[in-house]
Amino acid sequence: MTRREPRSRDGGSSASLRRPRRVAVLGAGVAGLAAAYEVSRAGAPERAQALVLEAADRVGGKVLSVSRGGVIYEAGPDSFISAKPDVLDLARELGISGDLAATKPGSSSVSIYFRGRLRTLRGGMWPPKASALLSSGLLSWRGLARLALSRWPGSEDPVGTDESLAAFVRRRFGQEALERLADPLLAGIYAGDAEELSLESTFPQIKTAFAKNGASAARPPWRPAPGQSLFMTFQGGLSRLPEALCAALPGGAVRTGARVLALSRRDREWKIETSAGDFAADAVVSALPAGALAPAVERLDPELAAVLREIPFASTATVSLLYDDSSLPVRPEGFGFLVPRREGKAVSAATYSSSKFPGRAPEGKTLVRCFVGGAGRGAWAEKSEEDLIRLASEELSEILGLGKSCRPVEAKAWRWIAANPQYTVGHALRLKRLESCLMGHPGLILAGASYRGVGLPDCVRSGRAAARAALSPRGGFPAVV
Secondary structure (H helix, E strand, O other), rough: OOOEEEEEEEOOOOHHHHHOOOEEOOOOEEHHHHHHHHHHHHHOOOEEEEEEOOOOOEEEHHHHHOOOEEEEEOOOOOEEEEEOOOHHHHHHHHHHHHHEOOOOOOOOEEEEOOOEEEEEOOOOOOOHHHHHHHHHOOHHHHHHHHHHHHHOOOOOOOOOOEHHHHHHHHHHHHHHHHHHHHHHHHHHHHHHOOOOOHHHHHHHHHHHHHHHHHHHHOOOOOOOOOOOOOOOEOOOOOOOOHHHHHOOOOOEEOOOOOOOEEEEEEEOEEEEEOOEEEEEEEEEEEOOOOOHHHHHHOOOOOOHHHHHHOOOOEEHHHHEEEEEEHHHHOOOOEEEEOHHHHHHOEEEEEHHHHHOOOOOOOOOEEEEEEEOOOOHHHHHOOOOOHHHHHHHHEEEHHHHHOOOOOOEEEEEEEEEEEEOOOEOOOHHHHHHHHHHHHOOOOOOEOOOOOOOOHHHHHHHHHHHHHHHHHHOOOOOOOOOO
């Protein structure tokens, strides 16, 4: 007769309580590494262990810094918002807060390319200051008057319904403000289309503020601490964060080259089939993009896979162009510029990297990073690297007035195909449907940029919250964090 182990309160055997709780983390982007780090902090290795499974041959996901000849190229994001403290807190815990870098003094202006020239907005980006708008020439007098009316609270906002960012801005601020300000400034953060993005899932604070006090409450009261700025990075590039997270994990905790193929569950244990073999776990934190997780759960739960596939993704590309200052008619100043959709450009925005942060390029060089693609414009981002460099160089010359003879001395391009999640109208409802599906799969938790925030602080928060859920005796709820 087979001896049976006594059962614990949650139905597991006492033998399972004597071994560490095993948490498999799918994806070694920032969210996945933050989840594994949080598991490792839960106690000694005999209490909890994390194993990170990553398809690529490196960690970091879209965070990729490349240093060459004194130039720091950022393939993905180049900074994070310090108003959300998650990355700052994590940096202190990892002992790398001394590597943080703030933006250069006096570099906070941003420009909008409109009708053939750049219009500079100084001060806050949204809502922009009245004085900055007046001097920029972005809006007509009618557009300015319409914008002024938005400062008063009103009751015309629909209650209990999701609406697009464009619908809200058009009603509250007018069509000019939508096309020339909100779409490039706000929708651009998500590489999205304001007509499709959900206000509730992207900028709920804007709607809440207007419902209470009008535009006067829409500007957050946050102020940077000494030595900080709204946008922050690390001195050697953003890759410092995933590298430090990796270094803080036990040896062997990260397996690269392990593409997740399928998830299944039997006898309260998860089985993860990968290209590098099979692994067992008590809980699974998926920090994979929703579309990448879908095929792995198809056999487990077709409805879950179907809802994951409903989250759309857009393609983008970054093109970094390095110039000799001697060849530039005028050296760019400020953060950079944005381009409204109606201008019909492939480049949707650009950052003056060497003006924004210290140490991005050697003395006598200027580094500009262009963004290409986004929702409805992905075909541009999916061009070859050679075509992307040519396209970005030509458009940048036109926008900045550099002239055809001004060419970059070095250029690099990275493509992110279907890599930017779009929180379209109905996104919050999709998350509720995901949570409903996951009720039948205790111990499976979804984290990362696909769900509740695309910035690095959001990913850090999400990963750490997912780890706590995976270790919780409640069985892994909430399941979408």
